[in-house]
Amino acid sequence: MKTDTAPPPSAHALREDPRLDRDAAELHAALSELIRVCQFRDRDRICCHELSVTQGHALEVLHAHGSLSMNDLAAKLFLDKSTTSRVVDALERKEYAVREAHPEDRRALRLSLTPAGARLLSRIREDILGEEKRLLSEFEPAVRKEMTRLISRLARAAAARVDTTGGTCCSIG
Secondary structure, eight states: OOOSOOOOOOHHHHHHOHHHHHHHHHHHHHHHHHHHHHHHHHHHHHGGGTOOHHHHHHHHHHHHHOSBOHHHHHHHHTOOHHHHHHHHHHHHHTTSEEEEEOSSOTTSEEEEEOHHHHHHHHHHHHHHHHHHHHHHTTSOHHHHHHHHHHHHHHHHHHHTTSOOSOOOSOOOO
């Protein structure tokens, strides 16, 4: 069975691969450009709905995962709990999300999309997916499939290295 991830290289292997520095710099430049383009594209697609990009991401996460605790949403957004709380406050004011009592723990809250939030997300996604289809139409189907596979693999590997516990922004040492 082929696995999509390989074991992490040893520190020695990282030092011994002379191409790794160049490859890391090229990957960083390519990802930085792609992320910047996507962030501005997403911002331009959602600004007319009076949402921030982060609020849009929260809607997507709630849609994909159903109701979540505040801690789970914060972890999936890679945000601290206080920032996530402000995002949810704004979504509640706009009636796109709601906090409800957890069915098994009355002290805990669950967050979920409202029907209005689901409709808004559907309109935003339709617009963004139209743009993605125009972009992908320039590539052969096999290339499109491989791009998606590699980007997904890279995203999973990067996500596995992100501290979602609210740790510090810098690690010294």
